[in-house]
Amino acid sequence: MTPVDRNNLIADGVKKLLDQAPIYGNIILKLGRVMDAHAKAPFGLCWQSGSWQLVVNPRLVQQQYATPEQIALALAHEALHMIWQHPTRYANVTQRQVVVDYGTDVAVNQYLPTGLGTLPNLVTRQSIWTDYGIQLAPHQDSAVYITELAQHDVIRKTSGGGDETSHVGWQNIAGDLPQAQSALGTLVQQATVPVHSIGRGQLPVPVQRALAALTTPLLPWHALLNMGRHAQPDQHSLTRTRFNRRQPYRLDLLGTTPRYSPQLAVFIDQSASISDAQLQVMQAYGQQIVSSFGHGVQLYAFDSKVQPLSSAQYLTRVANGGTTFQAIFDALQRKKLTPKDTKVVIFTDGAGENTALKTAFQDVFWVLPPDQVLSIQAPFGTILPLL
Structure with a gap:
């Protein structure tokens, strides 16, 4: 295969991807492109010179992919990593790299476009079961898979079309993480604009929700919720500027200072009258509040009943009945939260x-x-027309 043929194959792969999943294709088109003959995978992502780049090893592309459909699937794999923010979420990993590699690949490979066939040797739930005897639940976030895989003695066995070695470029961010995060969000948002009404609706619902979490504008929740009052100390930090309360005469012992987190109870309506599009935005805003205020936020789903939402569930519809607002306030009373110290946010x-x-x-x-x-x-209360 000549260099011209290889470039034509990649171009045809991008066209196939634009036909099958326009948002994925637009994300790939928004990336810069770097040719690297020493890269260990056909395609990968890296942060370089202040922008996100698609790293291409021409030799490996020629070896591993024979059709435009296979190229399209491999590129969709990289686009999904961007949608779930894997390059920035796992730029600094504490788990073994193989666990992060497999966990993120399993998460995204469940959502490759079905109309393009399959890629051989993908890291999937089935391959993890075959190689390690580990049964992973479907449609979970990468963090769930990584936590599960970290409990087992996993070594590298599988490789191929979403090769885990394509993740090495994620570690190039170093001190540029905030800029890289912002650039990633901007890139994906720009890629979704031309196909917002059609392309997004063709995607699996979990992908739509991940896109909503990434592209919903960040709102100034501290100002909107008038924060700065109604906060109670929930933890303490060690400090040398205060005496130790238990042994104040021991100058070698550290004292503590209170740390405050607001008491926020956030409820997301998941009743049948809420469309998937509305729920995606509500969930994105709810997660923004959690990110803004930290562990002091209590997140719930409700319809006629109330149930807590874990971080692994917040992009999932867990209710679908009728709406009863009284259930929210009954739940707050059962949890013994005090009205004067609690702010309640209801989407x-x-x-x-x-x-x-x-x-x-x-x-x-x-x-x-x-x-x-x-x-x-x-x-x-206060009505905020934000959606």
């Missing part, structure tokens, strides 16, 4: 019961789509 379309609510919680923020109104009698 909803406003369609619930039409009776007045019975609650002492008044520091409430209702986050509604534009032009929507609350169904309850005697509305209270």
